[in-house]
Amino acid sequence: MSSKNSSNLDNLKYEYIYGSIHKDGRRSFRSLDNLIKDYELAASTVYRHSSKEQWKDQRVAYRTELSEEIKKARKHDIVNDIEMIHNKATQGLLLILDKAINCLNNDTINPRGLYNLTQTIIACYKNLPEVVETDEDDNEAFRAAMDMLDQIAAFKRDTPGFEFK
Numbered sequence: 001m002s003s004k005n006s007s008n009l010d011n012l013k014y015e016y017i018y019g020s021i022h023k024d025g026r027r028s029f030r031s032l033d034n035l036i037k038d039y040e041l042a043a044s045t046v047y048r049h050s051s052k053e054q055w056k057d058q059r060v061a062y063r064t065e066l067s068e069e070i071k072k073a074r075k076h077d078i079v080n081d082i083e084m085i086h087n088k089a090t091q092g093l094l095l096i097l098d099k100a101i102n103c104l105n106n107d108t109i110n111p112r113g114l115y116n117l118t119q120t121i122i123a124c125y126k127n128l129p130e131v132v133e134t135d136e137d138d139n140e141a142f143r144a145a146m147d148m149l150d151q152i153a154a155f156k157r158d159t160p161g162f163e164f165k
Contacts, residue, residue, distance in 0.1 A: 005041060005045075008041055012041065012046065016030070016059060017058045017059045017062055032046065032050060032055075100120055
């Protein structure tokens with residue numbers, strides 16, 4: 001086999017196992033027959049090398065590994081988004097509590113205002129531990145957020161052309 005054909009065979013093997021990445025970042029996996037046509041190699045030679053070196057098994061293993069990495073990255077992104085939401089909720093509740101304390105220090109609060117302030121403090125007290133003490137797998141807030149994200153994805157999928165602002 002000439003060095004050109006050997007190089008083409010190596011390139012074909014690499015593209016078959018690992019796919020090719022497009023300009024927009026997508027990865028695609030082409031069939032061995034399409035690659036043989038593009039690289040203009042003898043099919044029998046390619047199939048012999050493919051069988052001997054178990055290209056298909058390598059391709060399946062790589063695609064499985066890639067799929068797992070994508071799942072981990074998505075889970076990491078979702079967990080980061082939820083942590084950001086929790087942090088913002090905690091900051092909001094702390095801000096409300098600070099404002100409530102400032103109102104209590106101000107003696108010009110009327111009875112209705114005192115009642116509303118008390119209800120605000122109670123609501124913050126009840127919700128703050130739930131937001132702060134999160135366990136991403138067991139927390140009800142995590143599941144609720146995941147359900148909301150699923151609903152948004154379903155809405156986007158079922159309503160083509162709709163743009164969120």
